Amino acid sequence: MSKSITTIRPIHPFPARMAPSIALRRLSGRKGTLRVLDPMVGSGTTAVAARLRGHRAIGFDTDPLALLIAKTWASDIKPKHLRKSAEKVLKEAEKIYKKLHVKDAYPVGADKETKAFIRFWFDATNRRQLAALAGSISKIKESVDRTLLWCAFSRLIITKKIGASLAMDVSHSRPHKKYKTAPIKPFDRFLASVETILKNSPFSAARKIPIAQIRKGDARELPIESRSIDLVITSPPYLNAIDYLRGHKLSLVWMRHWISDLRELRSRNVGAEHSVDSELDDELSKALKRMGETTKLPGRIQDMLKQYLRDMDKVFSEIARVLRKNGEAVVVIGDSMIKGVFIRNSWALVSIAKKNGLILYSSRRRPLLVSRRYLPPPDHRISGKELRARMREEVLLTFRKSRKIAI
Template identity: 25%
Template structure:
């Protein structure tokens, strides 16, 4: 049987979500017990737009993060297709939405992401901190606050010892001095053995830097940082009241194409991978990562779906992306228990005014590696909330691909010949498709006849370079 009798969060959902009837009806629907086939049918009864639903409850609000999905998506599948004590994986965990929902519903979870900032945020969102620890942190921060109000003598010295000189280009020296003083205080916290507080403080510092990048030098840095810490403390305390049994949570700063997860150990996968040519996450997080001393260049080199290379032929990006995603899906197949569900949430993208329907590529590839596509769900989203890139713009819908593992993949994710073969098939089919039906980009722009012919030639050229483009960069 799937699901559990207990209503969400020990019957405290009205506190978390308010008293809206639609939300209560939704929670009642997904919290019942169903057989597998019944649970699949229930997916058709869910209003996937989740219009006006609360999405920033508890620790979900800790840190801004681009292109994240709303918690009701993983929550639905967690409630319908797992039991308490099962293990949920998100191989592209981002800021930890799936991990938080698993934590709140007493499911063990593993969050994997190549972005070290993502795994830091995910860890902090699911790590409860004792009040005595917070009192210790308050004492440290009160000393820091007095120090910041009095001492500007070390401004030049701090500016000379930044983790990376690039970050001095957007902040004035007073802000640099304050941020560096905060960082020094957090290092003292770590040296004194308070690792969880250190991670929480780094997350608050990252969130502060995010606000600075968006709002400029007019932000009162130390006050904003202290407000961030206070808010995180309050939300963790609220979470502690909700979570009665603390499940196992593991965050891995790793590669989705080489998951550090045991074979056949996962009961459910829910993830939202990057979109091709849509958003360079390394650009979005550059200043946060540099200030926290994270390996920004390594993340940029291995980012999936980024658009900072292959400038001469953008369709080589698609080949590379499909190869990376095929490897990732093969790893998902390896770690997922047979007959269990894998859910991939992805939106459309575009290259050279040609529409890229990623969910269709994924569904076709899935059938070759031991997955059976069961259902593709279309959902509308508020396009003011989900921005990707200048090429793609704001996205107003996305697709939820639901698959079941029916067998193990016959080959492994490191088989370059197999990857090359499948990607070649996909790119060839894509070329034939746009010859028959002239595509339009996600913004509604249609390629001219001249551009269409060039695109077909570029795809042909991209097919020739697939064997080298699908290789994992060393």
């Protein structure tokens, strides 16, 4: 595969996607076939970049929509086959739609809370069309095609302005109700959505390159062997910056993920606003101090920061465990502003990495493109030029596994 590729086109919106150039650069000019891991793979940028450079990619995430997008983006596409399946799905859905009464227009087995959620975000016609499409996609036997078609379905809903729901800004995970009738009808756009995926898919079955493995898994407890990874490239969630599932729910309910399950999943994710009140060990307490003037924050938020540190401690411990001797980890992170207090996530991560035997090798700041800044709305308490500039940057940290580490 060409080493000159410098960017890749997304197939589905995703908040806080990593800039592909970061992964592509880190992977170019490397000898041999590396095993490259992203323990929080999101939409799959690391996996796609690794495959493009001819390496073996492994990615984990807890968000079912992230997994769907990453699997689709990193998979081998058979365009003819997919187009045929898509046409079949649409035809079948049109038949189902004619007989489907609006009172039954929900995903099969949906509970009361999920049904109410669907009624709030979707008008009656689109509920019927989406239920019919969902029913028809779930009947597709071939799993690659089915995954790709779900991704095309999801693209109809997860949009910035004009989608199949009554909301705007779903793709930024900030859905708010805007319309009385949704601006698009799913049946009119489904085949075009499939075409966009085909156009932006980097891999075809014709090329023989290692496949990427994308699996459900928790970065704090990775289901992989110790010392089996050459390179980790990852961008963990920023503290409190994005509630990924808030927007994703609008699409995931149609794939039979119920609201109560998604709520539970969200509360366990790294970076979620949940608080567990317990003390930190000495090293994590130091990391907390390095974050900034955290004592100015309400107790609830201080507890959330502590939980973030504990979670990231587990993530780094796992990264250190799975890396081979001399293995490297590239971590992309942004700093945060919470209630007017500047929080240096990057400094805290350097301390936590060191605690786990990962030594900082280089640190570089890079500007965040405005279009990629899926950050919360501007905080007017951010005063001072320097701070505002900081919020428009991300930090690229490169760690090496210390030789002294015993795992």
